[in-house]
Amino acid sequence: MGLFLRNFKLGSFLVCNNINKFCTYTNSSRVKGMDLCNVVKTLEEFAPLKLSESWDNVGLLVQPSAPLQVKTILLTNDLTEDVMEESIQKEANMIVSYHPPIFKALKHLTNKHWKERLVIKAIEHRIAVYSPHTAWDAMQNGVNDWLASGLGKMKSIIPVTLSTHKISNKLVNVKVPLESASSLLADLSTSFGNIQYTELHACSEIQVRCSNENVTDALKIFHKHYVEPKEIIIIESSSVPILNSGTGRMCSLDKSAPLEKIIGRIKKHLSLKHVRLAVGRGCSLTSAIKTIALGAGSGASILLGVNADLYVSGEMSHHDVLDAVSNGISVVLCEHSNTERGYLNRFKEILGKELGNQDVQIIVSSTDRDPLETY
Structure with a gap:
């Protein structure tokens, strides 16, 4: 009889291929759930993707067609085929995989390669896949801080090395006589919020941070106050350091x-x-x-x-x-993932509080493990 039962629910158990093999889980029908977009927003607020390395592939990697109500999230260090089967058996409809299962570009989706099979199964079973990777490494109280906590x-x-935040704006810098600084500052403050004023020995230095689109507005105000074009210095501001975060x-x-x-x-x-x-x-x-x-x-x-x-x-x-x-x-x-995997248990508690424990069930994979072991 066990050979013919497949994916048959029995109370809060799932019968998998054989009646003697049970996979326990909390019945997902009792969990309220949360819209996928709101879960992703929470994940990105916890670990902003701007912290990740430029070469990395982070964020929402697989998105089933909407709407998707996330009831069970499975946390794993690596998304392998065994972990994917576990997520299907436990009715997870979202996987947070620390390492991105999609890294190199996929030119086709067939059953020939295991990573392509992962994507196919995720789509077939309407499972969203999200990866934070180096954003978790860089963030304060992330993977590296967890690793350090045991030393x-x-x-x-x-x-x-500190993380940097890429920005696309400009610093407009001018030096004006002390007596004309107050009226210029008053005009600038009506349009710009980020103004730095420094009083030097014989003049005042004013620095305005503005977007590429409103540089012209700043120049018009300077022109109104008879600031010579040669006195205006425009500096490209490409990045700023993010304190307490980095490699x-x-x-x-x-x-x-x-x-x-x-x-x-x-x-x-x-x-x-x-x-x-x-x-x-x-x-x-x-x-x-x-x-x-x-x-x-x-x-x-x-x-x-x-x-x-x-x-x-x-x-x-x-x-x-x-x-x-x-x-x-x-x-x-x-070994590579042994220095990362333990953070999942800490993150489970954090994510539960962020999402509301009554709304989403969060489980840590029991099949995920480092591929290398002592023998």
Whole structure:
């Protein structure tokens, strides 16, 4: 009988292929749900996509035809075919996959490649797919800060490189006599809100931030106050730094600890029995560790050249490890997704509060795991 039952609901269980194999979940019919657009808006407010790297592919990657009422969200580090089957069995209609399952351009959708099959199944089963990836890495209290939280009490944690926000506006800068500054400022304030005024020794410097479209309006006001064109400097403003957000983390421990003890903290935090270790030249397991540079996932591009006692990441190439070791820096590698996956449990609690626990059910994948393991 079990061989003939497929996707048959029984109470709050789902019978999958065999009557002896049950997949427990909360019956989605009891969950109110939320419109997909509102869920996506919440995700983007939590981790703005402007924080992601320019090369990344983030945001809503698969959008079934509207309307879509999201009742169950499945969180995963990697969207594999096993995870997709799990989401279908548990009736998830949205998957938040940390790594984007669509990265390189897909020229066709067939059953020949596993990533194409993922997209086909998502569309067939009306499952939305969203990926935050490097936006979660860069944000404050994101993946990298979670990774750092298991290393010990910190004196300071700062991004290795700050994120920047791309903007398309201009700074219009002028210097005018002190006696004419007040009337000019009064006129500018009627049209512009972002004005900086500095009183110098013999004149006043006024800087107006405006969009490309209203630069002409600023010039007209300057002309009205007899400001010579040669006194006007227009500066292109392309980006501004975003404090507390960026790539990797530079950590300074409150108290130094032996390398061996730091390794123990890492293994406990990530629930790992083993990590890979390269001891820096002139160092040992008893060497004091005070500064730690880390980058979840693949950290070489973030960490190399950073001055620290220890590098912590998921993976680095052989030659990058040799480079660090030759500079007296020890390296701990935990495999790529092991440095990221644990954040999903923290995010589950955060997202539940943001969406309202009674509206959407949130589950963390039970089949998602790092493809590499010790044997």
